[in-house]
Amino acid sequence: MTQDELKQAVARAALAHVVEGRIVGVGTGSTANFFIDALAGIKDRIAGAVASSESTRQRLESHGIRVFDLNEVDDLPVYIDGADEITVEMHMTKGGGGALTREKIVAAVAQKFVCIVDESKLVPVLGRFPLPVEVIPLARAYVARELVRLGGEPRLREGFVTDNGNLILDVHGLSIVDPEALEARITQIAGVVACGLFARRPADICLLGGSAGVRTLSA
Numbered sequence: 071m072t073q074d075e076l077k078q079a080v081a082r083a084a085l086a087h088v089v090e091g092r093i094v095g096v097g098t099g100s101t102a103n104f105f106i107d108a109l110a111g112i113k114d115r116i117a118g119a120v121a122s123s124e125s126t127r128q129r130l131e132s133h134g135i136r137v138f139d140l141n142e143v144d145d146l147p148v149y150i151d152g153a154d155e156i157t158v159e160m161h162m163t164k165g166g167g168g169a170l171t172r173e174k175i176v177a178a179v180a181q182k183f184v185c186i187v188d189e190s191k192l193v194p195v196l197g198r199f200p201l202p203v204e205v206i207p208l209a210r211a212y213v214a215r216e217l218v219r220l221g222g223e224p225r226l227r228e229g230f231v232t233d234n235g236n237l238i239l240d241v242h243g244l245s246i247v248d249p250e251a252l253e254a255r256i257t258q259i260a261g262v263v264a265c266g267l268f269a270r271r272p273a274d275i276c277l278l279g280g281s282a283g284v285r286t287l288s289a
């Protein structure tokens with residue numbers, strides 16, 4: 071199977087976690103896009119969706135799925151999204167598409183986070199994928215210096231502006247031995263909006279697509 075076929079398989083499997091008659095939280099990226107396309111097939115059985123990015127909002131709406139503002143939603147049973155890396159502890163690196171901040175907010179509201187990935191994303195330790203950090207433009211240089219002090223090599227994502235009007239520093243070479251501590255440490259730097267580590271709010275389950283089919287993992 072190709073990587074896209076594996077992504078499609080986990081996206082379809084995620085439909086089983088959508089709660090009928092309720093709003094579903096929807097992530098961003100190529101795997102989430104396959105999920106949106108699958109969700110269109112059951113759109114009459116859900117109340118609508120909340121989107122973690124403008125691109126996701128547009129894709130949902132193009133399928134005729136009603137998109138709610140998160141501020142209108144006080145109870146979200148499930149959030150479904152991809153990841154750039156995930157461990158068996160359900161810790162993730164996210165933000166390859168630059169949507170990490172809104173993803174983190176929607177994930178925080180949701181009762182359950184279902185991560186959908188192909189098997190190439192499962193890693194023993196996070197860190198091969200550069201860690202995205204969203205920063206306020208004014209703080210770019212300061213935050214970059216602080217990230218160097220933490221042992222990383224931050225690189226500005228050239229020509230990219232987030233949905234929130236901010237910049238992304240992709241941090242290479244970090245040793246992520248304690249993801250929760252590092253997430254807290256980076257988030258505390260003045261000017262950081264969010265860091266792409268999802269360890270303090272890990273996934274609840276992971277649907278992992280491989281050549282033998284879709285496996286369900288949980289911590």
Ligand SMILES: O=C[C@H](O)[C@H](O)[C@H](O)COP(=O)(O)O
Binds near residue numbers: 099154166167
């Ligand atoms: O900002 C983007 C998100 O965190 C994505 O969920 C992540 O980059 C994975 O994307 P893809 O499914 O395209 O590999």
